[in-house]
Amino acid sequence: MSLNLICFFLCALIAPDLTDEDALLSAPQNISILSTNMKHYLTWSPVVVQGETVTYSVEFQGEYEREHVNESWIPICECSLITATMCNITEDISASVAYNLRVRADAGARRSEWGTLKGFFNRITTSLTPPLMKVIADGYHLLVELQDMGPAFQFCVLYWKKGQESRMQQKMVKEVSSVIHLDTMEAGPDYCVKAQTYVEVINRSSSFSQTQCVRAQDGRSMWLVTALISSAVFVVAALTLTFLTLKTSKIFQYSCCPAAVLPETLKVSEPPTKLILHSSEEVEQCDLMVQVMPSEEAVRLWFQETL
Ligand SMILES: *[C@@H]1O[C@H](CO)[C@@H](O)[C@H](O)[C@H]1NC(C)=O
Ligand SMILES: *[C@@H]1O[C@H](CO)[C@@H](O)[C@H](O)[C@H]1NC(C)=O
Numbered sequence: 001m002s003l004n005l006i007c008f009f010l011c012a013l014i015a016p017d018l019t020d021e022d023a024l025l026s027a028p029q030n031i032s033i034l035s036t037n038m039k040h041y042l043t044w045s046p047v048v049v050q051g052e053t054v055t056y057s058v059e060f061q062g063e064y065e066r067e068h069v070n071e072s073w074i075p076i077c078e079c080s081l082i083t084a085t086m087c088n089i090t091e092d093i094s095a096s097v098a099y100n101l102r103v104r105a106d107a108g109a110r111r112s113e114w115g116t117l118k119g120f121f122n123r124i125t126t127s128l129t130p131p132l133m134k135v136i137a138d139g140y141h142l143l144v145e146l147q148d149m150g151p152a153f154q155f156c157v158l159y160w161k162k163g164q165e166s167r168m169q170q171k172m173v174k175e176v177s178s179v180i181h182l183d184t185m186e187a188g189p190d191y192c193v194k195a196q197t198y199v200e201v202i203n204r205s206s207s208f209s210q211t212q213c214v215r216a217q218d219g220r221s222m223w224l225v226t227a228l229i230s231s232a233v234f235v236v237a238a239l240t241l242t243f244l245t246l247k248t249s250k251i252f253q254y255s256c257c258p259a260a261v262l263p264e265t266l267k268v269s270e271p272p273t274k275l276i277l278h279s280s281e282e283v284e285q286c287d288l289m290v291q292v293m294p295s296e297e298a299v300r301l302w303f304q305e306t307l
């Protein structure tokens with residue numbers, strides 16, 4: 001109010017004096033109010049003057065000014081000599097009473113008559129939209145995230161187990177602080193949520209948002225199932241691999257090294273070969289200890305080692 005008073009005097013100083021030509025400019029028409037979710041705007045059709053910039057100034061009159069202050073008008077500072085054809089009057093509409101609004105045009109030294117809003121505007125007629133919401137199932141927790149619409153807004157949240165609409169539960173949310181916990185869910189059924197905005201100063205509610213349903217997601221059992229499935233897959237894979245390896249080695253054994261029964265005479269005693277292999281391994285390990293053994297000595301050593 002005090003700001004508006006200061007503005008009143010400022011505007012009075014800034015605004016050009018009335019001239020004889022003021023009737024030449026037509027008053028703004030189609031003056032109307034756009035009001036959604038307690039945000040109010042006055043709009044009007046532009047006044048067109050060839051080759052000149054037209055500016056507009058807006059004033060309002062509340063019940064108090066109308067009835068107790070000689071029907072005086074209060075200029076809206078933010079909307080004095082503006083070029084836009086819209087004025088944000090949200091701050092000025094501070095009570096749920098009937099307001100009158102008017103706007104006039106200025107172009108150079110010329111000024112129009114006031115164009116006045118037809119009828120009064122009361123903020124209780126603001127159109128309220130349902131809140132934007134997101135329903136979340138965090139494990140067994142039923143959560144809801146609501147759009148922050150400002151301090152004047154509260155939310156009435158309804159939630160229920162699907163099929164049990166008669167046992168609907170209600171939660172009034174006065175302050176939107178990130179995510180709101182509604183309930184702990186049972187595994188299985190869907191849980192549904194809808195919400196409406198409520199504005200206490202006008203005692204009005206919006207319609208309800210579209211219902212959103214979610215189901216409990218058991219994070220722990222999901223993890224367990226995943227773990228079980230992956231270990232099962234692993235075991236099957238390991239078994240298959242082992243089986244295939246055995247099969248393959250058998251095939252190779254049969255195709256490359258058939259276990260044919262050799263005649264007795266062809267049966268050579270393997271020991272010397274084994275021993276040679278053994279010693280060659282030692283040679284590989286220790287290059288400096290090269291030993292060349294006579295075959296008789298080797299046979300004797302082999303017997304010593306194996307027996
Ligand atoms: C007022 O609005 C109507 C319809 O929206 C439009 O036809 C008319 O031209 C407007 N008046 C002015 C002065 O712009
Ligand atoms: C209201 O108008 C009357 C007469 O028109 C005048 O005497 C009075 O001083 C005015 N009051 C204010 C607050 O302007």
Ligand SMILES: *[C@@H]1O[C@H](CO)[C@@H](O)[C@H](O)[C@H]1NC(C)=O
Binds near residue numbers: 039088089090
């Ligand atoms: C109008 O004014 C209100 C209150 O100051 C503000 O919250 C809102 O954001 C403004 N709207 C625009 C479009 O600037």
Ligand SMILES: *[C@@H]1O[C@H](CO)[C@@H](O)[C@H](O)[C@H]1NC(C)=O
Binds near residue numbers: 203
């Ligand atoms: C709000 O409106 C409801 C009807 O819609 C009414 O029953 C209730 O008494 C009102 N509350 C207040 C505080 O005016």
